[in-house]
Amino acid sequence: MKYLPILFVALTLLLLSACAEGASNFNFGQATATPDQTPTPLPTPITVFQTTISADGQVVLPLPPQTFSFQSSGLSGTIAEVFVVAGQTVKTGDLLARIDETDLQNALKKAEASLALLEAQIANETAPALAGDISEAEASLFSAQAELARLQSLPSEEAITQAAADLRMREIELRQAQEAYDQVAYAQGVGMSPQAAELQQATLAYERAKAVYDEATKPATEAQLAAARANVVQAKNRLDKLQAGLRPEAQVVNEAKLRESQLQVAEAQANLAKAQLVAPWDGVVTEVNAAPGVSTNNASVTIAQVEPLRFATSNFSERNLADIQPGDQATIFLKTYPNMPIPAIIYRIELESTQKDGDTALFTVYLDFNSGDFEVRPGMTGRVEIGIEPES
Known part of the structure; x- marks a missing residue:
């Protein structure tokens, strides 16, 4: 207890010493510093963080392989020739296969011949008439009118008189021949006698004259008059x-016939063109199901379009979907070339999610890339890395 006063004094002295030092630091009793004398603060450094999004994927074709056949053409027949094999590279318009064209070529020739004949007929109808043709037509009309007039005048008194006179003469000749024959009728071999021959000739002459007389006394029938009138018209x-x-109306009819014939030629040409199966784009033949002699119903050729190849992701999370857009740059690393970064650009983002990882939707992102001198094939796998810079 005897040391307590000493300890208390020591603590008091220490406290007074500290207060005196603090008063000197706060300039008690001195002037306060003005704003011009305030030190300028240093700028705060801005730190930029970059996040890399990574997703797995593979190299894909721009379109699925397409199968082509003759069925859409509406033609039937057999394959005549196949020009490609699986694995072959083709260009747009290259011939893949063709069917037997014999019937189609004949149909085209027939249509062309019909068109040429029609054109010649129209040219003949529209050409100016020749003087000789007009004279011939006038003579034909005069002859038809004369025949109609003759029929309308039947029976003719003049014709009846002439026919009757001829009939009477033939009657007399027949009677004289009959009398001469009767005189030798009982002779042996009378059938070979001159009297028998004269009787036969006289009989035939009389029958002809009788027919002419009967015809001359008849009026013209309605059928004869109708035919004669039609000939005149x-x-x-x-x-x-x-x-x-x-x-003009005949010209309209000719123009319609001409258009119809031209359409028939165009249709025949189109059918002949359909007999050839051609490549619609550049690509590689992946499958050939055709051979000479095979029905067109069972023949087809499959082509894959291989340019441009694209990289498609299989597990791009919806959590990062808002951070990217078409045109953003990216880098692809293929397993075939693991140490070689391949520059790429986002081409498009699939509209709908293709699968899920738990409760997270996954989207397919397609990227265009430049493989340079490296050979890249569809189906190669790897990953894509997309750098994301957060907003400041």
């Missing part, structure tokens, strides 16, 4: 057509 129409040229 036909002859007159022909003459009018030659003199007036082709009528």
